[in-house]
Amino acid sequence: MAELVTGVAPLLDPTTWLYVALGVGLGILFGALPGFTATMGLAILTPLTFWVQPDQAFAMLFGLLCAAIFSGGIPAILINTPGTPASIATTWDGYPLAQQGQAGLALGINALGAFCGQMLSIAVLALAAFPLAAFALRFGPSEYFALAIFGISMMVSISSRSLLKGLLMGALGLAVSMVGLDPIVGYPRFTFGTPAFLDGISFIPVMVGLFGVAEVLVQMYATTPHSIKGPVRIERVLPSRAELRGLAGHAVLGSAIGTGVGIIPGAGGDIGSIIAWGQSRRLSRLRDRFGKGSLAGLTASCTAANAAIGGAMVTMLTLGIPGDSASAVLIGALLIHGLQPGPLLFRDHPDMVAHIVVLLAMASLVTMLFGLIGARPLARILQIRDQILWGLILIVCVLGSYALNQSVTDVWVMLLAGLAGFVLRKAEFPMGPLVLALILGPMAESNLRRALVLSQGDLSILVTRPLTVIFLLLTALSLLVPVVSSWRGRAKAV
C-alpha cells in the first residue's frame, strides 16, 4: 500500500500528463487506422522514449496502448472495419448503430466502455500483482528458465496457424539473441570480428524493423493506397442517465470477462470481447437486438476489449510473460529503462510498479476525455491517406532505431529486420515469437546454465523442482493444445 501512495506522484506532475496526452494522441492514430496496430505504434515509439525519464516514457507508452485499443473501435463503428483485433466484436453492434444515425452515441459508449474496462482491470492489477509477485520471488534459476520457455511457447501457440512456423521463429529469435558476449563467461559469439556486435544485436532495431518497416512493406504489397472520403456525421455522443443505468451491468460483466481473459497468456482483448458479447447477449432480456445495434452488446464488447489491457499487465509485470505482441514490445520498453519484468521488479522497484499502475489509470482517463470531447475530429482520422503515413512511419523507424545507441549499424539491422520480416510474413511466419525469444533468450540461457552449475550438470533439476515441472508441463500443454485442436478439426472435416 505504501508503494501505491508513492506511485501517486505522477498525478501531480503536469509534464507527465502532457506525455500521457502525447501517447494517447499517437495511440488514437495507430488504433483508428485499420492495418496500423498498437504493437506497431509501441515498437516505433519505444526507442524514442529512451531519451526521456522512465516515468515520462511509460506515460507515453501506456497512453499509446490504452488509446490504441480504445480507438480500434472507431473504424469498427464508422466503417465496419476493426482498427485492432480487439475491436472485432465492436463492429457487430457499433456499425449497425452508425447506420441507424447513432454513430456519435456509439463512439461515446466506446469511450466510456473503454474507461470502465481499463479502470476495473487496472484495479485488479493493483490488488493482485503484488501478492502474485511475492509468490514468484521463490523462483530459482531452473524456474526462470522454465518461465522463459513457457513465455515463448505461449507466444508460439497464439501467433500462427502453424506451430512449426511459430517454433522456428522462436528458435531464430534465440539464435539472434546469442550474438555478442556470452552471458556467463563473456566469450564472444557470432560477432564475425565486428566490434559493434560485441554487445549483441539490440532487440529495439529488430523490433522496429519487424513491426514497423515490415508492416508498411506488407501493406504496400497487399493494398492500393486508400482513404475514407467524405465527412462522417456525428450527433449526440453522451448516453442519457437511463441508458447508463441500463448498461452498467453489461459494463461490469464485460470488464470482469476481459480482465480474466487478459490474465491468461495468449488470450487477449479479441477473445475477451467476443466471449463478453456472447455472455451479455445470453443474460440480456433484449437479446434479439444484439447484432442489430444493441447498446448493451456494444458496451460488453468494448469494455472487455479494453479490460484485457490490465489483465495482460498482471501476467507481464509479475511473471515477465507477455500475453500478446504488444506486451512483448512493452517488455522490451521496460528493459531499455533498466526494468526486468517479473517478480524481481516488485522487490527491487516497487515504486516503479506503483507508478505504472497510476500511469495506466491516467492514460485511461485521458483516453476517455479525448474519446468524448474529440469524437467529431476523431472520425476524420479515417480520411488520412495511407501513403502519407507510410512515408512518416518509415523515416521515424529509421531515426528511432538510430536514436537508442546512435549507431548506424543499428539502422542497418533495422532495415534488414524489416526486409526479413516482410519476406517471412509473406510465407506466414509469425513475428511475435521471434521478438520475444530475442528478448527472453539471454534470460533462458543464463538461467539454464546457472541451474546446471548448481546441480553439477544434472539435468534432473528440471524435473525435480515442482514449480519448474509445472512451467514445463504448461509449456508442453500450450504447444500440444493447438496440435490436438487441429487434429480434431481435421477429423471432424473428414
Next chain:
Amino acid sequence: MGQLNADVAFGLLFAALGVALLGHSAGFPPGTPGVPGPGFFPMLVGALLCLLGLGLAAGSRRNGAAIQYWDKPWGDPAIVRIVTVIALLALYILVWERVGFIWRTPPLLFLLYLVLGVHWIRSLILAVAVTGVLAGVFQGLFSLRL
C-alpha cells in the same frame, strides 16, 4: 513468378542455418559436464533449428502444400514500389555519416512520397515539413545529433 513451395524452401533454409550454428558452436570452449561452456546453448538452438526446419520441409512435401509465394509479377507497381523504397532507405543509410540530416532527409522524403504516389507539390511540402518537425523533436527536444 511461378509456383514455389515456400515452406520447403524456408524449411531447408532454417535447417541449413541450424547446421551452420552447430558447426560454428563446435569451435567454442566446450566447458565441463558441471559447467556448460559458451557453445552449450548455441548447440541446443542449432539442433532445434535443424530439426524444425527439416520437419517443416518434410511436412510440407508430404502434404503437397505448395503455396504461391509471389502472387504478383515482378513488374507489378507494388513490387517496384517496395524495391524502390528499400533502395532509397539503403541509400539514405549509406550517406548518413557524409551528409547532414537537414540535407539528406528532404530528398529522401520527397522521393519516397513520389514513389508512393503522392503529388509532387504535396511531396515537397511534406518533405520539408516532416524534416523540420523531426529535427525539432530529435535535435531540439532530445538533443540528439542526427
